[in-house]
Amino acid sequence: MSSAADHHAEVDPAYRLAHHFESPEQQFETGKFGMWAFLVTEILFFSGLFTAYSVYRSNEADLFSYASGYLDTTLGCINTAVLILSSLTMAWAVRCAQLGQQRGLKFCLIVTLLCAGGFMGIKSVEYHHKIHNGLFPNAHFGAHEDPDGVPLHITDESGATVANPAARPAPENLRSFFGIYFCMTGLHGLHVLIGMGVIFWLYLRARRGEFGPKYFGPIDFTALYWHVVDLIWIFLFPLLYLIH
Amino acid sequence: MTDNHDHHNELAHVMPVKVLLGVFGALLVLTGATVWVATHDLGRFDLSLALIIATVKAVLVALYFMHLRYDKVFNAIVFVVGILFVILFISLAVMDTGNYQSQLLRNADHVIRYR
Amino acid sequence: MSSEAHVADGSAVHAEHETGENYLNCSHGLRSWLLTLDHKRIAVMYLAGLAGALFLGGIMALVVRLELWTGDGLVLSDDLYNHAFTLHGAIMTFLFIIPGIPAVFGNFALPLMLGAKDVAFPRLNLLSWYLWITGAVFAIVSMVVGAVDTGWTFYTPYSTQTSTQVINMTMGVFILGFSSIFTGLNFVVTIHKLRPAGMTWWRMPLMLWGLYATAIIQVLATPVLGITLLLLVAERALGVGIFDPSLGGDPLLYQHFFWFYSHPAVYIMILPAMGVISELISVHSRKTIFGYHAIALSSVAIAAFSFIVWGHHMFTAMSPMGNMIFSALTFSVSIPSAVKTFNWLATLYRGHIRLNAPMLYALAFIFLFGIGGLTGLFLGALATDIHLHDTYFVVAHFHFVMVGSTLIAFLGALHYWWPKMFGKAYDETLAKIACILVFIGFNVTFLPQFVLGTRGMPRRYHNFLPEFQGLHQASTVGAFILAIGLFLILVYLWKSLVSGKKVTVDNPWGGSSLEWLTTTPPPHYNFVGEPPEHDVYDYHDIRYDAAIDGYVLSKNEGDAAR
Ligand SMILES: [Cu+2]
Numbered sequence: 042m043s044s045a046a047d048h049h050a051e052v053d054p055a056y057r058l059a060h061h062f063e064s065p066e067q068q069f070e071t072g073k074f075g076m077w078a079f080l081v082t083e084i085l086f087f088s089g090l091f092t093a094y095s096v097y098r099s100n101e102a103d104l105f106s107y108a109s110g111y112l113d114t115t116l117g118c119i120n121t122a123v124l125i126l127s128s129l130t131m132a133w134a135v136r137c138a139q140l141g142q143q144r145g146l147k148f149c150l151i152v153t154l155l156c157a158g159g160f161m162g163i164k165s166v167e168y169h170h171k172i173h174n175g176l177f178p179n180a181h182f183g184a185h186e187d188p189d190g191v192p193l194h195i196t197d198e199s200g201a202t203v204a205n206p207a208a209r210p211a212p213e214n215l216r217s218f219f220g221i222y223f224c225m226t227g228l229h230g231l232h233v234l235i236g237m238g239v240i241f242w243l244y245l246r247a248r249r250g251e252f253g254p255k256y257f258g259p260i261d262f263t264a265l266y267w268h269v270v271d272l273i274w275i276f277l278f279p280l281l282y283l284i285h
Numbered sequence: 286m287t288d289n290h291d292h293h294n295e296l297a298h299v300m301p302v303k304v305l306l307g308v309f310g311a312l313l314v315l316t317g318a319t320v321w322v323a324t325h326d327l328g329r330f331d332l333s334l335a336l337i338i339a340t341v342k343a344v345l346v347a348l349y350f351m352h353l354r355y356d357k358v359f360n361a362i363v364f365v366v367g368i369l370f371v372i373l374f375i376s377l378a379v380m381d382t383g384n385y386q387s388q389l390l391r392n393a394d395h396v397i398r399y400r
Numbered sequence: 401m402s403s404e405a406h407v408a409d410g411s412a413v414h415a416e417h418e419t420g421e422n423y424l425n426c427s428h429g430l431r432s433w434l435l436t437l438d439h440k441r442i443a444v445m446y447l448a449g450l451a452g453a454l455f456l457g458g459i460m461a462l463v464v465r466l467e468l469w470t471g472d473g474l475v476l477s478d479d480l481y482n483h484a485f486t487l488h489g490a491i492m493t494f495l496f497i498i499p500g501i502p503a504v505f506g507n508f509a510l511p512l513m514l515g516a517k518d519v520a521f522p523r524l525n526l527l528s529w530y531l532w533i534t535g536a537v538f539a540i541v542s543m544v545v546g547a548v549d550t551g552w553t554f555y556t557p558y559s560t561q562t563s564t565q566v567i568n569m570t571m572g573v574f575i576l577g578f579s580s581i582f583t584g585l586n587f588v589v590t591i592h593k594l595r596p597a598g599m600t601w602w603r604m605p606l607m608l609w610g611l612y613a614t615a616i617i618q619v620l621a622t623p624v625l626g627i628t629l630l631l632l633v634a635e636r637a638l639g640v641g642i643f644d645p646s647l648g649g650d651p652l653l654y655q656h657f658f659w660f661y662s663h664p665a666v667y668i669m670i671l672p673a674m675g676v677i678s679e680l681i682s683v684h685s686r687k688t689i690f691g692y693h694a695i696a697l698s699s700v701a702i703a704a705f706s707f708i709v710w711g712h713h714m715f716t717a718m719s720p721m722g723n724m725i726f727s728a729l730t731f732s733v734s735i736p737s738a739v740k741t742f743n744w745l746a747t748l749y750r751g752h753i754r755l756n757a758p759m760l761y762a763l764a765f766i767f768l769f770g771i772g773g774l775t776g777l778f779l780g781a782l783a784t785d786i787h788l789h790d791t792y793f794v795v796a797h798f799h800f801v802m803v804g805s806t807l808i809a810f811l812g813a814l815h816y817w818w819p820k821m822f823g824k825a826y827d828e829t830l831a832k833i834a835c836i837l838v839f840i841g842f843n844v845t846f847l848p849q850f851v852l853g854t855r856g857m858p859r860r861y862h863n864f865l866p867e868f869q870g871l872h873q874a875s876t877v878g879a880f881i882l883a884i885g886l887f888l889i890l891v892y893l894w895k896s897l898v899s900g901k902k903v904t905v906d907n908p909w910g911g912s913s914l915e916w917l918t919t920t921p922p923p924h925y926n927f928v929g930e931p932p933e934h935d936v937y938d939y940h941d942i943r944y945d946a947a948i949d950g951y952v953l954s955k956n957e958g959d960a961a962r
Pocket residue numbers: 662663666709710712713
């Protein structure tokens with residue numbers, strides 16, 4: 042056991058070199074490649090949802106153009122900007138860590154966290170509207186209003202519920218669209234939450250001054266993860282919100 | 286080690302602030318562009334244009350925010366291969382489901398109803 | 401016979417050896433095992449877990465085979481029969497065969513063969529083991545307590561409608577999937593980044609090429625299983641209308657999702673087995689492997705092809721267009737598989753073949769994999785598949801590949817690395833007898849099933865017509881012979897652990913890869929000092945030393961070792 046410890050005796054402890062690596066470069070490159078490989082698994086994890094999306098969109102174009110009208114483009118657009126901003130601050134956090142700028146690092150991490158929180162806040166407002174409108178795909182699924190806000194059902198003179206002639210009637214497979222919508226955005230939101238947890242942990246470590254020019258791998262690798270979360274949203278936004 | 290300022294790191298490339306802000310600006314502009322384009326009906330080019338803009342944004346994020354431009358080429362290859370497999374999955378599934386769509390019995394009376 | 405040279409080459413090694421400290425005894429107590437980051441200890445823990453899974457899955461197999469002794473069943477109700485074969489299939493597939501060789505022998509041998517101190521991410525490696533345990537508990541509890549009757553494939557629409565514990569079971573498999581992903585990730589990164597300077601790609605043992613190709617599949621395909629199962633859970637729990645036809649979903653889409661993972665998964669099962677066989681054949685023929693580059697590249701080719709053939713599981717469901725494309729592509733996989741087989745045969749040609757237990761398993765593998773592979777062509781061809789689809793022919797085919805090949809290779813690897821892992825010898829005579837029992841039992845079990853299938857016996861049926869009874873009974877008899885063989889292995893390996901003869905030589909088989917050049921069992925950090933350098937499959941300087949009953953490195957003369 043002592044031999045490996047001796048082996049690294051001459052390496053500056055600031056590198057935090059683990060026993061099974063030869064050099065700080067090897068440790069950093071290994072971590073980085075590991076993160077890229079993990080990102081590939083993330084991309085393929087989402088691939089199922091993109092496949093479901095593509096299959097349903099290519100076969101039911103009308104459904105998608107109708108149902109997309111339920112989504113709030115303004116909120117979606119704001120959320121895109123918020124997430125892009127968080128990506129910027131996360132990339133900046135890496136720079137700060139690389140240059141040993143401790144205050145900048147902590148500031149960037151906090152701003153990233155705030156942006157992520159804002160994103161989830163806006164997302165929950167959107168979810169609330171959908172659920173309120175009966176668009177959550179569970180046993181109680183059934184839209185109350187059409188995408189323009191016109192009630193789908195009205196009460197006629199005799200008190201019976203009838204279809205509202207002024208509303209655009211909902212297509213048959215509306216549930217499938219919202220199934221895909223909630224699965225895609227829900228899984229993406231889950232990734233945002235996980236990212237927030239990790240970034241908060243990084244912030245605590247940064248407060249203890251653990252990162253610097255010789256050791257910033259965790260910041261760099263988490264940033265890569267965070268950018269992929271951003272990348273996925275960059276595709277989700279036009280695919281879900283901006284359908285004609 | 287030939288760097289003039291202290292904007293250098295021994296383990297990895299340091300992204301200049303100018304580049305970070307420039308990419309951020311470009312991403313915002315492209316987001317605006319994709320929203321603006323969506324207000325116009327371009328028929329079947331709607332989807333392709335939206336995807337092209339999204340891809341450009343994705344490439345910007347990957348090259349600069351994710352340092353891919355300055356990183357080991359192999360990391361980029363790994364990432365691109367992952368995306369190619371996604372495309373493979375999507376295209377074969379779409380091809381086949383599109384072909385059998387007309388024979389699918391959905392919401393038909395003899396399909397067992399939801400609990 | 402150069403004991404001087406031996407000491408000179410390995411003096412540092414032997415200084416350590418004298419103290420008797422190795423990875424098994426360098427620390428003590430349950431804690432030192434449960435919190436270990438050492439890949440070798442994690443391998444041993446996997447071995448214990450997988451043995452348990454194999455035992456449980458094997459018991460269920462016997463229950464199923466016993467139940468099929470007569471055409472109307474013996475004791476089980478139809479429902480219980482469905483639960484029994486689901487239990488058997490799911491445990492064997494997700495808990496044993498898929499993690500199988502990589503989790504145990506990959507973890508043990510990969511860093512050793514590479515000359516690394518550990519895998520790239522030791523903590524992630526330990527996490528994989530805990531995920532395996534958690535997933536296993538989830539899956540087994542949900543099946544035993546709540547029962548699942550969907551089969552291991554969870555096909556929709558049945559899986560969205562049955563009242564059994566599908567959600568808990570799929571969550572268990574989901575967790576197991578992440579165990580597999582993290583193992584694969586670790587192996588890919590380790591092979592890329594932790595190779596010592598002298599270990600180039602073309603100097604890696606073929607076991608590592610097999611593990612590498614497997615790991616690529618684990619990283620690329622397993623996440624798709626994850627999302628598939630999540631969507632199935634969402635469909636059952638909420639009703640998202642993606643797979644359930646009563647909600648507007650497309651049940652066939654589930655099959656696309658499932659097989660996009662599960663066809664590559666059959667190569668997760670077979671590629672590491674092929675890696676093991678390449679080692680066994682070469683070492684026990686005392687001959688350089690024939691066609692090293694072809695075998696190495698065919699592993700990667702199989703991994704790549706595995707992603708474009710998934711539709712062959714859906715021939716009776718897909719569009720004619722899809723059928724033609726996938727059938728044509730399916731045949732492509734047979735090419736790299738055949739490349740390997742012929743290279744193994746060419747390696748055997750004029751080798752000094754030693755018929756010990758590991759080698760017997762390797763030879764059994766070639767025979768059984770040949771049958772398993774060739775019968776795959778019948779199923780890949782559209783016209784014959786329409787007839788054979790969902791019959792016992794399919795059952796026999798995939799058992800030849802999953803059990804006849806992967807389990808056999810697992811056992812071969814177990815015997816091959818056993819002395820290195822535990823520093824104990826097993827009873828060679830009993831090992832040979834057990835191997836022959838397993839081989840005979842396996843063939844008696846599954847050869848009749850090919851015949852049953854071609855005659856129209858459908859799979860997963862509890863009842864059958866009287867004309868099938870004879871073949872079913874033969875199959876059941878075979879299953880019990882197989883079980884006796886496996887039980888015998890359990891007994892003598894246990895005996896070996898408790899009271900087996902100590903193995904102190906570094907290299908009992910005359911292997912040329914690096915794990916044979918370190919002490920037995922290996923020290924905590926795998927090698928004392930820098931890892932040795934040696935050309936793999938080069939046996940000219942590995943000579944038998946009768947004084948220690950083992951092989952030693954000899955730089956003196958260049959004649960071939962016996
Ligand atoms: Cu297959």
